Amino acid sequence: MMAHRTQHDGVLVVGAGLAGLSAALAAAPRKALVLTGAPLNHGCSSAWAQGGMAAALSDEDDWALHAADTVAAGAGLVDPERAALLAREGAAAVRTLAALGAPFDRDAAGGFSLSLEAAHSRARVARVKGDQAGRAIMAAVTAATLAQPHIEVRSGTRLRGLLQDAEGQIRGVIVEQAGQIHEITAPAVILATGGIVGLYAVTTTPPELRGEGLGLAASAGAMIADPEFVQFHxxxxxxxxxxxxxxxxxxxxxxxxxxxxxxxxxxxxxxxxxxxxxxxxxxxxxxxxxxxxxxxxxxxxxxxxxxxxxxxxxxxxxxxxxxxxxxxxxxxxxxACHYHMGGIVTDEHGATSLAGLYAAGECASTGVHGANRLASNSLLEAAVFGTRAGAAAREAVEARSRIVRSAASPVLPEAALSGLRIAMSAEAGVVRDGAGLGRLISLIDDLQGAYGACADLTAARLTAACALTRAESLGAHFRIDAPEAPAEPKRTFVTLSALPPSPTSIAAE
Incomplete structure (x- = not known):
């Protein structure tokens, strides 16, 4: 049976964390449709963030120092130009959120009360009541979103696929809502679907964030960067x-x-x-x-x-x-699994390698995190690059070629997901080795054989396969069987079709 198809003449945002809502706000005056599984301010990592937002907000600090700390923390894999962009625009992003109503802690003179966190050379983390930053920032951004006439929010939806034409351009999404499959076309799609931490047995963020946006983008042919780098708080x-x-x-x-x-x-x-x-x-x-x-x-x-x-x-x-x-x-x-440094490769405006598709937030790889994200840069990246993605996507023009790919991805059953989460923590956790990663990939092969190419399995495969290929230790990726760091670190750039064959398929040959 054909899914019901509707057209949205504007920017379509999947995900309602800080990156997604920043993108929707920046899309004005173009219409923005925000699709989210949970109600606003629920089910997103942004609302759970405690530390705050890092930015050069004091007279003792400078954006160049912030950029340098970001590069140093990333163990040789941070793009210095992107780090500089993030740091240059960071203070303005924090002030914009404050203007929207985010109640950052203030000092006696009315300035931002700033705290020091690991690997920062200055106290530069703007907080809210010590550990309430994410919740308070998202409350302010949610209120601003609901007040905008150009934004429509549709909750209770789950991303199940991407619509694609014969030229490879992304033309919209397939979503499930109330048990029904719907197709929505749009001139531009922004994925702000969060990270992969729900693929691990113990996380610090909503467990429903299982890399489905990353997996679907990879299945459509998008370039992926650094999926092996997973940060454990x-x-x-x-x-x-x-x-x-x-x-x-x-x-x-x-x-x-x-x-x-x-x-x-x-x-x-x-x-x-x-x-x-x-x-x-x-x-x-x-x-x-x-x-x-x-x-x-x-x-x-x-x-x-x-x-x-x-x-x-x-x-x-x-x-x-x-x-x-x-x-x-x-x-x-x-x-505990906390953040994914890898993701869908984007340029400085959030555009991916696929026309019509943008990405922002944790599902994206902007180049600012490298092998080990600097503390409190995640909310900042979501705000800065989410805003940039929304501003770029509002200029997109509807394509007219025929949509040729419109199949919903299968869903991994909860029992199988539970086994995958345990295996991810055991074999692709804080400490890894080649044998364990091989076992993990074999499990993923078995699960895919039983249940199909589920989006979360694809995200897990990217993480495990690239961790196995990187036979060295760097940043958050530590191989007990290869503890030495490389002399000249290099980023991973890969498409799903170019992944090395799994140990299972090699053995079969």
Whole structure:
């Protein structure tokens, strides 16, 4: 049976996090249709972000310093021109959000109250009530979105495919709503579908974000960059919950220490910057302490203590819900999947390698994150490049060629997804090796054979296959069987059709 097809004469945005809504706002005066699975301000990583937005907002800082810190954190893979663009436009992006009503913390003089986070050379992270930045920013942007007459929001939709013509141009989307398949054509599609962290067993963000936008774009032929680089937040609160609550990095910026079960601070043994080392280093250190049976805890008793309820209310509430009072007890912590540095390759305006298709936010690869994202650059990237994508997409003109590809992708059953998540954490986690990655790819082969080319399986395959191919350690990608970093790091650029054959198919030959 043919799906019902409708036409949208404007910009079609899939995803309603900060990147998607920034794009929709920037599309004015062109109409923008925002498709989202969950209601606004729910089901997106942006609303869960704690730390804040990094930008050169003080007299002691400069965009060039921010750009340099971004490049340094990325372990040789950051595009310096894109990092400079992000940093140059960062302060204006934060001020724009403040003008929309985002209640950033202020100092006595009325300026932004800024905190220091790992791998930053200056205090430059604008926060809201310590750890409420994502929720508060999204509340302001959501209110602004609903007030705009050019934006229509349609919730309860799930992306199931991309419409494509004979020339390869993306012409719209296939969505499922209330159990029905619908096709929507549009002059421009912006994917702002989030990352792949829901493909892992323990995450710090909404588990429904499983890389479906990335997988569908790859299946359509889009160029993908750096999918092997997955960031694990070092200090997820280890109280047996999935998603895991997050103990924001700002706590370490305030002086909280990482200690083992014997009460010994251990980070100085792993890196000279100790608690403020890059995230990948801290995550591996905590992983090592736990693997050795010593345990890992974040001790904020002296740094924050009785100020917890007011200074970090989200962390305080999460700890209490798990039976931990962080005012008087160290917080048990463990690394958890947090962010995907890889994604759909875009230019500085969000355009992908496929005409008619744009991407922004975590599903995109703008070149600013490299092998290890600098703390609090994610919300900034979403705002800066989401706005750029919306402004570029509003100029798109409707194509007239015939649509030739309009099949919805299959859906991976929940039981199979659960097994995939466990395998992704075990084999493509904080520490990896070739044998484990081979086992993971074989599992993906089996699942695809049973259920078809599901979009989330495609995203998992890209991550695992490129991690296996990169037989070296770099940034967040650590191979225990190849721990040395390359002398000249190079980014991964790949299409789905050009992936190396899986171990299963090689064995079959």
């Amino acid at each position: 070092p200090t997820a609160i280890d109280i047996g919950r999935d998603p895991a609550p997050l103990a924001t990095e700002a706590l370490r910026g305030e002086g909280a220490l990482l200690i083992n079960g014997a009460g010994e601070a251990f980070m100085a043994a792993y890196h000279p910057a100790a608690e403020l080392a890059p995230r990948d280093v801290v995550a591996r250190a905590i992983h090592a302490e736990r693997a050795a049976g010593r345990g890992a805890f974040l001790d904020a008793r002296a740094a924050v203590g009785d100020h917890f309820p007011d200074a970090f209310p989200a962390v305080f509430a999460a700890c209490l819900s798990g039976g931990v009072d962080p005012r008087v007890q160290p917080i048990p912590v463990a690394p």
